[in-house]
Amino acid sequence: MTDLVLHEIRKTYGDNVVLDGFFATFPAGLCTCIMGPSGCGKTTLLRILLGLEIPDAGTVTGRPDRCSAVFQENRLFESFSALSNLSAVAKRGDKALLLQHLAELGLEESAHAPVSTLSGGMKRRVAIARAVLVPGELLVLDEPFTGLDRETKELVLSYVKRHTKGRTLVLVTHDPAERDALADQVIDMTPQ
Structure with missing residues (x-):
């Protein structure tokens, strides 16, 4: 397993620049939490990580062959x-x-x-x-605990921790408690 690395990522939709010169390393076997306000490009970033979107510029290296995801919709x-x-x-x-x-x-x-x-x-x-x-090395979680009450969320957080040891996790959340429960590192996408 290798680190997942994004280098100089740029993604636009028409005139809307979503990501511009984005750099990040997602260490293999650890959980990276992505936080930031709605509309800052978090979901687009996840779609690029999964290979569902192609960046306009930049490179993605270390993406494993098998990935899984929990999207904002259950699917x-x-x-x-x-x-x-x-x-x-x-x-x-x-x-x-x-x-x-x-x-x-x-x-x-x-x-x-x-x-x-x-x-x-x-x-x-x-x-x-x-x-x-x-079965896969990368698990992407896009606001996965939305709609769960506090007690259920704690149960599910514990479940995720138990069953994802050694896998690379990328978690998007707005909840500091979810971040604190799972994250090894945090990427803050709040615009400067």
């Missing part, structure tokens, strides 16, 4: 069960493991229910479990 298979959503990304034959992950997130009784019938917070936990279960 689940709504007609599938919670268990089936996890099965879509996990190794075959790991049903007991998948059920364990759901149980750790307080979703054991909802494992077989269609995701469309779950509450927003339950869907969020399924989306987080699915991203955690994708």
Whole structure:
């Protein structure tokens, strides 16, 4: 595993300059937290890290072949069960493991229910479990704990810490408590 490095990144949409000369190193195996006001380019930066957007200039080095993400939207298979959503990304034959992950997130009784019938917070936990279960070196989390009450958020933060040791995490959040719980380093994108 190598560090993920962005060098002189520039990204524009028409006349709107979102990133200009952006530099950052995301150390392998650690969690980097990105903070800043809405509209400062955090989500665009994540999309570049994942290879979903191409920068207009600059380089990205060290991006692993396999990445996973929790986007601001859950992006689940709504007609599938919670268990089936996890099965879509996990190794075959790991049903007991998948059920364990759901149980750790307080979703054991909802494992077989269609995701469309779950509450927003339950869907969020399924989306987080699915991203955690994708085998890969990079996990990108774009405001992943939005919509979770304080007690559930603590449960999920603990789950993420337990199951992502040794992986490179990039977390976007506005919440200092989430930053403090997970981050090894912080990048502040507040415009100067």
